[in-house]
Amino acid sequence: MDLHGSTVEFHNVKRVFGNVVALNDFSLKIKPGEMVTLLGPSGCGKTTALRILAGIDKEHSGVVEIDGKDMSRIAANKRNIGMVFQAYSLFPNMSAKENVEYGLRVRGIDSAQRAKRAVELLELVGLEHHQSRRPNQLSGGQQQRVALARALAIQPSVLLLDEPLSALDAQVRSQLRDEIRHIQSTIGITTLFVTHDQEEAMAISDRVGVMNKGNLEQIDDPNKLYNKPKTSFVAGFVGTTNKILAVAHSKNEVMVLSQILEISENAPDIIKGEALYALIRPESISISSASKGPTVITKSFLGPMTRVGIDVGLPELVYAEMSSKEAKKFDTGDHVEVHVANDAVMVANVE
Amino acid sequence: MKRGLRIGDRIILIVAGFFFITPFLAAAEYSLRGYGGKGHTFANYTWIFKQIGFSPALFTSLRIAALSVALLLLLMIPTVVYVQLAGRKWARLVEIMCLLPIVIPVVSLAIGAQVAMPKTLQSTSYELCFFYVIICMPYVYRTLNTGLQAISLPTLVEASSSLGATGLKTLILVIVPAIGSATLGAVFITFAISMGEYALAVLLHFHTLTTWATNASQENLYGSVAISVGSLFSIWILLVIFAYVPVIKSALNKKKETVE
Numbered sequence: 001m002d003l004h005g006s007t008v009e010f011h012n013v014k015r016v017f018g019n020v021v022a023l024n025d026f027s028l029k030i031k032p033g034e035m036v037t038l039l040g041p042s043g044c045g046k047t048t049a050l051r052i053l054a055g056i057d058k059e060h061s062g063v064v065e066i067d068g069k070d071m072s073r074i075a076a077n078k079r080n081i082g083m084v085f086q087a088y089s090l091f092p093n094m095s096a097k098e099n100v101e102y103g104l105r106v107r108g109i110d111s112a113q114r115a116k117r118a119v120e121l122l123e124l125v126g127l128e129h130h131q132s133r134r135p136n137q138l139s140g141g142q143q144q145r146v147a148l149a150r151a152l153a154i155q156p157s158v159l160l161l162d163e164p165l166s167a168l169d170a171q172v173r174s175q176l177r178d179e180i181r182h183i184q185s186t187i188g189i190t191t192l193f194v195t196h197d198q199e200e201a202m203a204i205s206d207r208v209g210v211m212n213k214g215n216l217e218q219i220d221d222p223n224k225l226y227n228k229p230k231t232s233f234v235a236g237f238v239g240t241t242n243k244i245l246a247v248a249h250s251k252n253e254v255m256v257l258s259q260i261l262e263i264s265e266n267a268p269d270i271i272k273g274e275a276l277y278a279l280i281r282p283e284s285i286s287i288s289s290a291s292k293g294p295t296v297i298t299k300s301f302l303g304p305m306t307r308v309g310i311d312v313g314l315p316e317l318v319y320a321e322m323s324s325k326e327a328k329k330f331d332t333g334d335h336v337e338v339h340v341a342n343d344a345v346m347v348a349n350v351e
Numbered sequence: 352m353k354r355g356l357r358i359g360d361r362i363i364l365i366v367a368g369f370f371f372i373t374p375f376l377a378a379a380e381y382s383l384r385g386y387g388g389k390g391h392t393f394a395n396y397t398w399i400f401k402q403i404g405f406s407p408a409l410f411t412s413l414r415i416a417a418l419s420v421a422l423l424l425l426l427m428i429p430t431v432v433y434v435q436l437a438g439r440k441w442a443r444l445v446e447i448m449c450l451l452p453i454v455i456p457v458v459s460l461a462i463g464a465q466v467a468m469p470k471t472l473q474s475t476s477y478e479l480c481f482f483y484v485i486i487c488m489p490y491v492y493r494t495l496n497t498g499l500q501a502i503s504l505p506t507l508v509e510a511s512s513s514l515g516a517t518g519l520k521t522l523i524l525v526i527v528p529a530i531g532s533a534t535l536g537a538v539f540i541t542f543a544i545s546m547g548e549y550a551l552a553v554l555l556h557f558h559t560l561t562t563w564a565t566n567a568s569q570e571n572l573y574g575s576v577a578i579s580v581g582s583l584f585s586i587w588i589l590l591v592i593f594a595y596v597p598v599i600k601s602a603l604n605k606k607k608e609t610v611e
Contacts (some may be wrong), residue, residue, distance in 0.1 A: 103514035
């Protein structure tokens with residue numbers, strides 16, 4: 001397949017529904033061939049951004065550009081954007097092959113050419129033997145594969161994926177997620193993916209943008225996003241984070257669980273002695289046996305890892321994540337000593 | 352586990368079936384009676400075709416029914432699609448307007464519509480098409496609305512649009528075929544009502560199959576019952592064909608897949 005990646009740019013896009021700001025001054029640049037995911041809870045504005053790019057939602061301010069061309073006056077059916085939807089969206093009156101051919105048919109491509117292309121794309125998504133099946137004769141995963149083939153058939157400049165895996169069961173979701181990434185990187189199409197599933201976002205994206213209440217809080221590669229969150233919302237939303245009550249020891253240091261740790265960048269203005277929250281990942285916390293002190297309250301087996309909940313005398317439990325082999329040493333009710341890894345920690349104001 | 356019908360359900364089914372089929376069987380038997388009620392023969396049915404005025408009346412009715420179907424689909428499909436997609440606030444109003452013909456007496460409708468009808472259409476048989484469109488609106492609106500609610504219309508429209516289709520192409524290539532059964536239902540209802548409507552046709556002095564049959568019944572009572580039974584039977588055949596079209600198409604698709 002011969003597709004080129006296009007550049008996508010949002011410039012200060014704003015969308016308001018009544019009194020609700022769905023998208024607030026949203027700016028984003030997606031490089032050619034890049035796969036960017038917008039991640040966030042329901043109502044954060046991620047789908048709104050995608051629908052604005054698709055041209056389905058036009059009631060917005062700001063500018064959306066594809067390859068430097070302003071899309072404001074271009075209708076959805078003229079934007080040459082492929083889209084896969086959350087809900088099953090195959091046309092029920094058409095076979096899998098006819099669905100894939102549809103975009104070419106409305107463009108007036110002759111039947112031999114579009115049949116050839118449809119077969120190529122069904123092969124690409126591994127459904128060459130299901131060409132004549134109707135949507136109701138296909139499983140959910142197969143339907144979304146056909147929808148992907150249909151979106152790619154028109155050789156779109158951008159591919160939009162609106163939570164296409166959310167209706168599928170876990171095993172199919174994981175498999176299809178990897179296939180989407182493989183196909184996307186093979187053909188090099190610029191892709192905007194929207195999901196509320198952080199594992200999905202982290203697994204297949206070049207960059208992940210975390211959204212909250214219409215704002216893009218942070219956009220970075222998955223590794224940086226996880227390890228260096230810029231806001232407390234990102235730290236809390238991506239992965240599991242302990243929010244531990246701490247005290248500012250100095251302008252750059254915080255005392256948490258009797259340890260003095262350096263504060264990471266992007267910290268709010270801090271006054272010495274001020275109460276703060278230290279945001280610490282469970283894997284940055286370790287425990288060792290002790291005769292008195294904090295108590296193990298819960299143990300959650302997660303396969304190779306186990307998460308241990310510890311009562312340290314604060315309103316909320318502190319969680320430590322360790323290998324399940326290591327966790328065997330501790331039982332609920334045991335007293336332990338809690339250690340925090342000596343890395344810079346993120347802090348947030350106590351509201 | 353496949354469960355059979357409960358005894359109560361079976362009794363209801365038998366009683367309802369008996370109630371429905373008995374008058375039809377009685378009418379069919381009556382229509383086959385010979386001259387003076389003696390013996391059984393198809394003479395009453397052959398008699399119909401020999402009558403002067405039968406063919407013109409039949410073709411007038413068929414033409415009116417076909418035009419009514421076309422007009423109604425052209426009017427109602429885009430309306431119901433629009434209401435479902437973008438005009439939710441109009442849904443109640445449209446529904447009330449579509450249901451109004453049920454409560455308006457036919458005489459009022461005939462007189463009012465006759466006055467409002469453009470002069471070029473008045474006194475042509477095409478005038479009846481517009482009246483039949485109004486009469487059929489309540490049933491067709493409900494049928495199409497139910498059909499559209501059964502599909503994820505906004506997603507299909509957005510998918511079609513993102514693939515480059517205009518609104519009209521989406522309507523013709525995606526929406527109408529996707530609600531095929533509902534559309535067939537609407538076609539059948541409109542066709543059946545248009546073919547069987549009597550009050551408006553006689554009030555406005557048109558010569559349709561029903562008005563002709565009423566006149567003919569004064570000459571041959573058995574023959575008039577034969578006309579009724581024949582009409583009903585024809586409509587049943589149509590209904591069976593409409594009902595089995597999707598089944599036959601689906602079977603053909605399966606066969607095609609097996610061959611591939």
